[in-house]
Amino acid sequence: MTLTLALTLISLVLLCAMIQRVAGMGLGIVFAPYAVVLIGAHEGIMLANFLGGLMPIVMLPRIWSQIEWRKVLWLGLPAIVVMPGAAWLSSISPPAPLYLVVALLVLLSLVISVLLARVDTTVDGHTAQVVTGVGIGLGTVLGGVGGPAATVYAVLSRWPALPMVATLQPLWILVSSVSFGTKWAWDDGQLPDLPGWVWIAMLAAVVIAVGLGELVQKQLRESGIQRLVVVLGFVGALLSLWTGLRLLLG
Secondary structure (H helix, E strand, O other): OOHHHHHHHHHHHHHHHHHHHHHOOOHHHHHHHHHHHHHOHHHHHHHHHHHHHHHHHHHHHHHHHHOOHHHHHHHHHHHHHHHHHHHHHHHHOOHHHHHHHHHHHHHHHHHHHHHHHOOOOOOOOHHHHHHHHHHHHHHHHHHOOOHHHHHHHHHHHOOOHHHHHHHHHHHHHHHHHHHHHHHHHHHOOOOOOOOHHHHHHHHHHHHHHHHHHHHHHHOOOHHHHHHHHHHHHHHHHHHHHHHHHHHHHO
8 A cells, every 4th residue: 555545545434533523424325336446346345334424423422412212212123124135235335336226216315305495394203214224234335325215314304413413423323333334245346455554543542533623613513513414415415426337347
């Protein structure tokens, strides 16, 4: 691994982890597509899943009191139910079509949710949460991005920003762990063979990002955080679409 590539990975981890502390998501949405480009599809997704589970663990002591555990249950259980099947499908299918299908479905859902949010419409309840959980599970395994499905739910349910940021973290721990395990079992996935100092630097970046992200979050209004979540949803879907096209066209 070249020094430039290593420093790029570390900087990307720091930036995405800061975004996750502010908006509740970042490693799964922004980091995964770039990691796929930098170090390859399988190892990039595995690294994103690993860091996607680690970052929320570091955040938990700071956000514990704001977590809505019922929503964690209703979003998380459907996600983990569909993930083993999605991992099997991923192991027998070429990755490009999966990225494209996930990205297009997510983009369509995001556009519809933003349009509905402009009228006085609120979509919430257990059915919406189960559908969202399924979308998170499928998106995480098949396309490396589970965040856009959460963005759609956050917009439609008008989820307040700070409880949303907090509640998503145990969900990401659960989903990232299951995704990591199922890909390891079905697809012989493995973490990238990075130098020891790169691992140490990435872990340090995650810890530093919690403090820096909190400083940024305090400067933002609720509406600003909500807009950032929507933007991240579109960024994640577009990056997944770009990754699929790149893999398809070689």
